[in-house]
């Protein structure tokens with residue numbers, strides 16, 4: 102179990118150290134266009150799960166959307182504070 106902030110710190114570390122086999126390194130290297138498509142794809146899956154699937158499936162889709170949002174933040178060099186200031 103990890104928090105949003107803990108995941109972001111982990112992904113920042115992946116971006117810095119670029120370990121072999123990291124999904125995050127691959128997603129960052131794929132560029133902003135591919136990262137944006139993943140955000141849309143996961144957002145759609147959240148919507149579908151909310152209408153038609155279980156709470157557990159919905160929670161999993163939301164976790165993937167949060168991950169994809171963090172990837173796009175990292176790709177553009179945004180920090181958590183850059184986003185939190187608008188919450």
Ligand SMILES: N=c1c2ncn([C@@H]3O[C@H](COP(=O)(O)OP(=O)(O)OP(=O)(O)O)[C@@H](O)[C@H]3O)c2ncn1[C@@H]1O[C@H](COP(=O)(O)O)[C@@H](O)[C@H]1O
Nearest residue numbers: 108111112115122123124125126139142164165166168169
């Ligand atoms: N939370 C996630 C996470 N959520 C989703 N994903 C990626 O998203 C994929 C699932 O997305 P899709 O449903 O689009 O499946 P897919 O189309 O088959 O995936 P791809 O072929 O596009 O990779 C997974 O296979 C992962 O590649 C994630 N990848 C990593 N994390 C976490 O990020 C951290 C760093 O991971 P690494 O960078 O892999 O070390 C770890 O804590 C991981 O648990």
